[in-house]
Every structure is written in C-alpha cells, then in structure tokens.
Amino acid sequence: MKQISIDIETYSSVNLAKAGVYRYTASDDFELLLFSYSIDEGPVKVIDLTQGETIPQEIINVLSDQTVIKSAFNAQFERVCLSAFLGTHLKPQGWHCSMVWSATLGLPLSLKTVGIVLGLDKQKIEEGKNLVRYFCTPCKPTQTNHGRTRNLPYHNPAKWQLFKQYNRRDVEVEVEINQKLARFPVQESEWHNYWLDQEINDRGIMLDQQLVTNAINCDQSFRQKYLDEAHDLTGLDNPNSPTQLKEWLHDQGVDIPSLAKADVASALKSTTGDVRKVLLLRQQLSKSSVKKYTAMQTALCPDGRVHGLLQFYGANRTGRWAGRLVQVQNLPRNSMPDLKEARQLIRSNNQDILGLLYDSVPDVLSQLIRTAFIPKPGCQFYVADFSAVEARVIAWLSQEQWRQDVFEKNGDIYCESASQMFHVPVVKHGINGHLRQKGKIAELALGYGGSVGALKAMGALNMGVKEEELQPLVDMWRQASPNIVQFWWDVDKAAMDCIKQHLDTETHGICFKYRSGCFFIFLPSGRRICYAKPKIGTNRFGNESITYEGIGPTKKWERLETYGAKLVENIVQATSRDLLANAMQNLNKAGYAIVMHIHDEVVIKAPKGTSLEKIEGIMATIPNWAKGLKLNAAGFISDFYKKD
Incomplete structure (x- = not known):
C-alpha cells in the first residue's frame, strides 16, 4: 500500500462551522458514522460503523504510518476526527490534503466546485448537504418525529443508503481529483509547510477565560445602558433599528444616506444637541467588539485553548494563510498606553471604574481582544515580525538600489521615500517631518501600479492630502522608483509573451511557463503560482490584457483580468x-x-x-x-x- 484516500461522516451536537473541528470532536456525543476508503486508487469500500462494522486493523495501523500517504479533501477534518475516534493523536506527517493541492493550482477550496471546474466524470452528489444536515447534526424535536433530537439510520433507511452512496462518491471524486492533478504534484517542501501548519493548529493557543467572559458581560451591560440613553433621547421603541433611527433623524432635519460608520462620522461633524448625542450612541452600539470574544468562547476546547485558527493556503493565489473561527488575521489594533491597566479592570469586572475612565467602553473592549490570547503559566509570548517585508522584497526583485541601501541601514522607508520624491531631507519628528506622512501613503498605495484611486482608498484625503496633490504624488513616487515601474512592465511583457507563444520566458530571476492549459509563475523559492486557462483579451481601455479563470470577488468561479503590476503584487x-x-x-x-x-x-x-x-x-x-x-x-x- 502506497496511498489511501479517505472520507468520513460524523455526528456531533457542536456546530462545526462556528466551533471548528477540534471543539466538534471534543463533544461527548461525537461519533464516527461512516468510513470510506480507497487503497492505491482501487475500488472504494464503505464501512458502516452504525451497523456494527469495524475498520480493519490494517487500515487503523496505516493511519499512523508516515510511509503511507493518507489523502483526503480537507484532510485536517479526517485526521482530527479519527484521532478523537481512536483516542490517539495522529501526527500530520504522511497526510496529504487534496484541497491544498487544488489551492496550489488556483482551484477552489470546495470539493463540489473543484469537481465541476475539472469536469470530472463523477461529481459530488447534490443531495449531500441535506443528508449531512439530516444525519450529522441535531434535529428539532417535533410532534411528527416524536420529540427526538437526532435522526438515526433506522428513522429513514432509504436516506441512509443514499448517504452511504454519498460517502462513497466523495472518495471517488477525491481520487479522480488526484488523478487529474497528478501532472502538477505539490512540492515536498510545501507538504512540510502543511505539516508544520497542522502542528501549530494542533498545539492551539490558550485563552484568558476570565477576560473573555467578563468582556462579554461588560459589553452587554454597556449596550443596555446606551440603548436606554438613546431611548430616553428619541422615544423610539428600538433606537438600534436603522429604519426607526433614520426616520427620527429625518424628523430632526437630518437626512443621512445610511447608518454606516463613515456616514455617521460625517454627520457628527455638523450636528449638535440631542442629535449629536444619539449619533454618538449609535457609534457605540454599532461596534462589534464582542463578536470575537463570543467566537473565542464557541471554539474553546476542554484544554483551555482554541485550535484551528489558521487555514493553510487560504489565499490560493499567493499561498498565504487565512484566518478561521476567530479570524486572527484581522484583529483590531491596540493603541492604548494603559492597555495592561484596562485589561485588569475587565478581568476584575470593575465596570463602574471602567465607565468613569473611558469615554468608549466598546472601543476598550475592541482593543483588548488580542490580549485574550495568553501563554501557559511559566511562559511568555515572544512575538517577532518582519520589518516592511513587502517593501524589502519588491526593492530586491526590482533592484531599486536606493531602497536596498535604506534597508541595509534599517532606515525609515517612509522618510527616505518622501526625501526621494520631494528632493529634500526628511526626518521623522525632525526636519521636513511633515512630509513623512505623504511618503507613507505613497508607499502603501502605489507599489503595485496604484494611482489616484489607490491613494484615496488608502485614506489620503482624510490624512490631510489635498485632491490636487494626488496625481503629483503618484508622478513623484514613480519617478523616484523607476526600477519598480520597469519591473511592472517587464513582468507584464514576460507574462504576455509566455501566454501568447506558449514559450518559457524570464525576467528579474522569475520564470514564466505555460503548461497543459495553465500559466505558471515560478518564484525565487522554487514554488509556483498558477493561473488556470489563461487568455489574452481586451480590457476596458482597448488594450491587450491577461485573463484567467479563478475565484472572483463574488466567490464564484469566473474569468478574471490581471496585468503586470497586479502580477508583481502576487509575486511579492x-x-x-x-x-x-x-x-x-x-x-x-x-x-x-x-x-x-x-x-x-x-x-x-x-x-x-x-x-x-x-x-x-x-x-x-x-x-x-x-x-x-x-x-x-x-x-x-x-x-x-x-x-x-
């Protein structure tokens, strides 16, 4: 045996989507229902554990044998569930994930969608979602089902037989995906990265449960206080209702496009009296500071940790990680100088002092979200990050020497960029220090071909840059960074030539290859980025452009457009x-x-x-x-x- 492809069906009363697989399997009622497998792409066998069938010992032994590849679509689910079922931790080494494999080729992170995109002979059974809901999750007790809270096989034998077919089909689809992708195997180094990712998710991170619980209680108390104040000022039944509040504002002579954050902030600039007070209360009520605390509680496992916070290859173009459950990749920033003291007030549940010291308790709770993650006793967190890594990478790849010199000395790239743009020395908090902000905005917005629109999106106008200054900023930045601009055009040409002629091209040490209907960019590391079914089309300006198939902004598989500077962004x-x-x-x-x-x-x-x-x-x-x-x-x- 060289490889075994696996798919399982399970039951747990815990909500898998909200709590994650680690909490899901920690439930007392977690159960393995079906185990389907194919050895070396042979016939699929279905083991029905609800009917007394058992997994052969040979197969159980293989699950922890690192010399035999265990393959599954979203293999983390199978591995963690089988670890719980066997009562032993199955290490990630030796496990391959065909979802990750698909992602390395720019394909979706869904078994059904991958099957459709690849045009497989066998497709995922459509009724599957309803069958999973019927057998794998609790049901609502009704008079018709005699008050039961769970559907078992004997409650609907016909559905159960179809469910077994569904389980079998998932293995067949997974095997066929592996066969389709066989010409583009995942690098062994990437499987090592995947295994490390799984180890990190298995390890988990501790939560300060006292802080989390008190933060949720505190939020509820202050929300009620704000609602009561808004009710007294407006007389509305529900002052948190956008419809009711907009009508009340209209009656006060204030017409507001929406109650979105930006519109409320804009209206606050010109309102006074009770209207201003109500809008300020609206700001407090609209903060979602408590949602991540609730997500933490939902995902918390019996060991006091949350697990599974990171999705390997979550961004399937660049291969970057994505957040799951608590979404740690977009945690609110903290800027409070007295963060430790505020944290202690929440831990001690001292709401009265909290209300006296801080104008916005929801803002305090938001800034404290990160601090809910703690090390185990006797340990501390050692946090290290790269300094301006994307700016360093693009300077290195484009050979923009003055930038390389700045980074060699660990200088301030925003000051040096402003200095290059305005041809004067710029020192943070020193000579021409006011120009640093313009250098920073330009650096953040313009590195990947951005122009005036990118500066606006980055908030340039809100930071004091005037409308008439935007285009000159773009021009000055590009003049100061000619090698980066040339890098965009060189990548664009190399990509175009490769797709048009189906020939290998190269620029700046980066290789471009067309293989079997896919366009690949080979990075300096040797890893590749894939763009499926590339074509040369015409953009809205009437110029030639590169198009490919991928997951678009609507989360659907569609034809997308790209260009040199965007490809540079992906590369960097x-x-x-x-x-x-x-x-x-x-x-x-x-x-x-x-x-x-x-x-x-x-x-x-x-x-x-x-x-x-x-x-x-x-x-x-x-x-x-x-x-x-x-x-x-x-x-x-x-x-x-x-x-x-």
Missing part, C-alpha cells in the same frame, strides 16, 4: 509568504513552539528568560534562494498577545 506577497514559511521552519527546528502567526508576525510560547534576540536572528536568516535581500525582524516579549 507570495515571496513574503515563502520567507515566513522558511522562518517558521527554522524556528521549529530550533525547538520554538509557535502558537499563532498573523501576516508577517510569529507568536512563540517559550519559558521566561528565553532570548528574544536569538528568535529575531533566526527569523531574519536569509534563505539560500534570497541572496541579496535585506531582511530584518524585530520583536517584543509580553504576558499576553498585543500589537507592540
């Missing part, structure tokens, strides 16, 4: 991701326990007294494929997670 972000993966592998080999990572930042749980400098040094180690890159990492030590 994917390379930055590879640097992070390399750093995590090095940290793991050195014995550091990574519990979480966010964007370009790694969170390590380690005993007090561990050397932060050593961690920073490992993080900033340049891989062999990135010689000449000016990489730097900086970190801090804390008793709870935060943004330093």
